[in-house]
Amino acid sequence: MPKRVLTTESGAPVADNQNSATAGVGGPILLQDQHLLEKLARFNRERIPERVVHARGSGAYGHFEVTDDVTGFTHADFLNTIGKRTEVFLRFSTVADNLGGADAVRDPRGFALKFYTEEGNYDLVGNNTPVFFIKDPLKFPDFIHSQKRDPFTGKQEPENVWDFWAHAPEATHQVTWLMGDRGIPASYRHMNGYGSHTYQWTNEQGEAFFVKYHFKTNQGIRSLSAEQAQEIVGKDANSHQTDLLQAIERGVHPSWTLYVQIMPAAEAADYRFNPFDLTKVWPHKDYPLQRVGRLVLDRNPDNVFAEVEQAAFSPNNFVPGIGPSPDKMLQGRLFAYADAHRYRLGVNHTQLPVNAPKATEADNYGRDGLMATNAYGRARKNYEPNSFDGPVETGRPLAAPYAVAGYTGTHEAPAHTKDDDFFQAGELYRLMSEDEKGRLVANIAGGLSQVSNDDIVEKNLAHFHAADADYGKRVEEAVRALRED
Numbered sequence: 111m112p113k114r115v116l117t118t119e120s121g122a123p124v125a126d127n128q129n130s131a132t133a134g135v136g137g138p139i140l141l142q143d144q145h146l147l148e149k150l151a152r153f154n155r156e157r158i159p160e161r162v163v164h165a166r167g168s169g170a171y172g173h174f175e176v177t178d179d180v181t182g183f184t185h186a187d188f189l190n191t192i193g194k195r196t197e198v199f200l201r202f203s204t205v206a207d208n209l210g211g212a213d214a215v216r217d218p219r220g221f222a223l224k225f226y227t228e229e230g231n232y233d234l235v236g237n238n239t240p241v242f243f244i245k246d247p248l249k250f251p252d253f254i255h256s257q258k259r260d261p262f263t264g265k266q267e268p269e270n271v272w273d274f275w276a277h278a279p280e281a282t283h284q285v286t287w288l289m290g291d292r293g294i295p296a297s298y299r300h301m302n303g304y305g306s307h308t309y310q311w312t313n314e315q316g317e318a319f320f321v322k323y324h325f326k327t328n329q330g331i332r333s334l335s336a337e338q339a340q341e342i343v344g345k346d347a348n349s350h351q352t353d354l355l356q357a358i359e360r361g362v363h364p365s366w367t368l369y370v371q372i373m374p375a376a377e378a379a380d381y382r383f384n385p386f387d388l389t390k391v392w393p394h395k396d397y398p399l400q401r402v403g404r405l406v407l408d409r410n411p412d413n414v415f416a417e418v419e420q421a422a423f424s425p426n427n428f429v430p431g432i433g434p435s436p437d438k439m440l441q442g443r444l445f446a447y448a449d450a451h452r453y454r455l456g457v458n459h460t461q462l463p464v465n466a467p468k469a470t471e472a473d474n475y476g477r478d479g480l481m482a483t484n485a486y487g488r489a490r491k492n493y494e495p496n497s498f499d500g501p502v503e504t505g506r507p508l509a510a511p512y513a514v515a516g517y518t519g520t521h522e523a524p525a526h527t528k529d530d531d532f533f534q535a536g537e538l539y540r541l542m543s544e545d546e547k548g549r550l551v552a553n554i555a556g557g558l559s560q561v562s563n564d565d566i567v568e569k570n571l572a573h574f575h576a577a578d579a580d581y582g583k584r585v586e587e588a589v590r591a592l593r594e595d
């Protein structure tokens with residue numbers, strides 16, 4: 111078969127891809143060498159801004175299949191029939207390190223899911239942890255600054271990491287989670303995914319419910335010890351990427367079972383924990399898990415840059431029947447992601463194949479901007495309302511309203527009867543086996559003992575003491591022993 115002809119970007123055949131054009135043999139290069147100029151100039155523009163968090167990740171396509179009836183709780187179209195399948199794209203990630211960072215590190219993992227539903231794309235942008243470090247979005251930039259590379263040393267500093275936590279007692283629950291066994295997943299396949307926030311579902315009758323999503327891995331939970339992880343990072347810094355890519359190429363398709371916890375909206379006000387506080391879980395005995403469906407990943411992207419790097423997930427991409435809760439963190443995220451996408455990918459990022467709806471079409475009056483590809487057609491008006499046949503609103507709200515009261519101001523989130531920063535951290539500690547407690551204490555002490563500032567150490571120790579007396583005592587002993595070494 112004849113070989114295909116190499117062309118320039120404008121499609122003209124390339125005569126020579128090994129030697130640039132010069133003025134005579136051994137002379138300087140000619141400005142008229144379009145192929146050379148284009149090649150060098152394009153190369154200079156290959157990188158785009160990396161994600162400010164979750165920069166390092168891996169993605170795959172698959173589907174979600176409904177296995178159980180949840181129509182009593184939501185009228186979301188993609189959940190309305192048992193057996194219904196929806197195409198999905200999932201991007202996993204680490205959080206703190208930059209694009210070239212290693213996979214097998216102690217860090218939460220992102221679990222960002224795009225459902226290409228017939229009523230538009232639904233993005234559920236979660237983590238492998240049911241809770242988070244903070245509960246107000248105003249703290250997020252400070253938190254992330256403290257966890258990423260220091261502006262002077264250019265590397266992650268235990269001093270900064272623990273200094274932030276010293277001033278954020280509400281992080282104690284998530285710190286306990288992160289320093290425990292699940293803090294370093296063996297691979298992206300061997301961990302759960304959580305929506306983490308509370309979301310709102312609305313049924314056909316207009317009744318509202320608050321829900322939390324849990325994707326339980328069907329591969330089983332597998333984690334690495336700090337020592338195992340260190341060894342793996344040395345051998346293959348891309349261990350999670352290698353694992354996911356190879357499993358799917360081998361036809362071993364990872365899957366997760368989706369469960370939800372459902373709270374009738376009327377119960378939210380008097381629940382013992384603030385149900386919109388992202389540092390808290392809802393114990394399963396209060397709100398049991400109810401199965402919804404099965405998520406399967408079965409296709410690797412063909413091009414990592416086009417499909418994974420350019421993937422854009424936004425927590426405010428909802429579909430009818432699903433909406434936000436008043437969780438302040440979630441509210442902050444409703445702004446942050448699409449704004450990041452406009453900066454990182456441009457205003458028309460929603461037209462890129464991985465981000466565009468697949469089971470329906472976007473049809474609106476947004477126009478133009480850098481790299482617009484939607485042509486729409488000559489008869490289409492670009493304003494609304496109009497007297498022609500342009501798309502019109504449905505008049506049907508996506509989600510139910512919820513009542514608000516009081517005065518505007520910079521309020522702390524309301525505390526419910528059982529709310530404090532430490533109770534659930536203590537509960538998590540008390541659930542652990544003796545071995546697990548030992549590893550947790552050793553992991554915390556390993557980090558905290560590297561902090562030279564006594565005040566930072568003491569403030570953190572006070573948090574573990576407040577969570578559980580035994581927890582505090584053991585961490586304190588371990589930290590003191592390491593600091594005296």
Ligand code: HEM
Pocket residue numbers: 160161162163164167201202203219220221222235236237242246247248250304305306307388421422423439440442443446447450451454
């Ligand atoms: C107020 C708090 C938060 C803010 C302001 C925030 C902001 C951001 C931003 C700007 C990005 C980069 C987006 C991009 O460039 O595409 C990002 C990525 C991400 N965030 Fe957050 N985030 C917050 C909290 C959270 C929480 C609580 C979770 C999980 C429950 C989470 C999960 C993720 C994930 C999974 C990604 C990567 C998405 C992807 O794979 O493209 N974030 N976040």
